[in-house]
Every structure is written in C-alpha cells, then in structure tokens.
Amino acid sequence: xxxxxxxxxxxxxxxxxxxxxxxxxxxxxxxxxxxxxxxxxxxxxxxxxxxxxxxxxxxxxxxxxxxxxxxxxxxxxxxxxxxxxxxxxxxxx
Numbered sequence: 128x129x130x131x132x133x134x135x136x137x138x139x140x141x142x143x144x145x146x147x148x149x150x151x152x153x154x155x156x157x158x159x160x161x162x163x164x165x166x167x168x169x170x171x172x173x174x175x176x177x178x179x180x181x182x183x184x185x186x187x188x189x190x191x192x193x194x195x196x197x198x199x200x201x202x203x204x205x206x207x208x209x210x211x212x213x214x215x216x217x218x219x220x
Contacts, residue, residue, distance in 0.1 A: 140188055148183050155196060162201050164209045171197055 141149060155174060161167050171194070178185065185193065194213060198206045 138192065140186075140192055144189075147181070148185070148189075151178055151181065151183050152189075152193070152196075155193065160197055160200060163205050164201075164212065167197055167201070167209055 141152075144152075158174075161170050174193070175185075175190075194209075198209055201209065
C-alpha cells in the first residue's frame with residue numbers, strides 16, 4: 128500500500144470499524160478502478176451492491192471515504208468532473 132493509501136486508513140473513521148467492513152474497504156482499495164467518470168459510477172454502484180449483499184452498510188462519512196479512494200488515481204480533469212457531479216448530487220437531496 129502506498130503512502131497516500133496509508134494516510135487514508137489512518138483516518139479516525141477506521142478506528143472503530145468492524146473487521147468485515149475494514150476488510151471490504153482494503154479489498155476495494157486494491158481493486159483496479161476506472162480512471163474516468165463514465166466508468167466510476169457503475170463501478171461504485173456495483174461495489175456498494177456487493178457490500179449490501181454481504182450485509183455491510185456504510186455511513187455518509189465512510190461513503191465519502193470510498194469515493195475518495197475511487198477518485199484518488201483519476202487524472203485531475205476527470206477527478207474534478209466527478210467531484211462536481213458528487214456536489215450536484217448532494218445538493219439535490
């Protein structure tokens with residue numbers, strides 16, 4: 128795991144996380160992720176469905192952390208597009 132990934136897992140959110148949830152997130156971190164916004168949404172949706180099938184549910188903060196993990200290796204332009212889409216989605220609620 129590289130330094131950036133280590134910093135993410137040092138986040139206080141992970142201190143009291145169940146072992147199952149933590150393992151799921153570590154597996155997610157090691158997956159090959161899409162590098163563009165068109166692939167990110169279906170990938171994220173499938174990942175969250177897999178978690179749900181395993182009985183794993185994430186808080187809003189944990190979901191934000193998953194999105195951060197998803198976006199971290201995207202080119203800057205794609206990451207900005209994804210962040211803008213996320214902001215629009217949050218504002219719709």
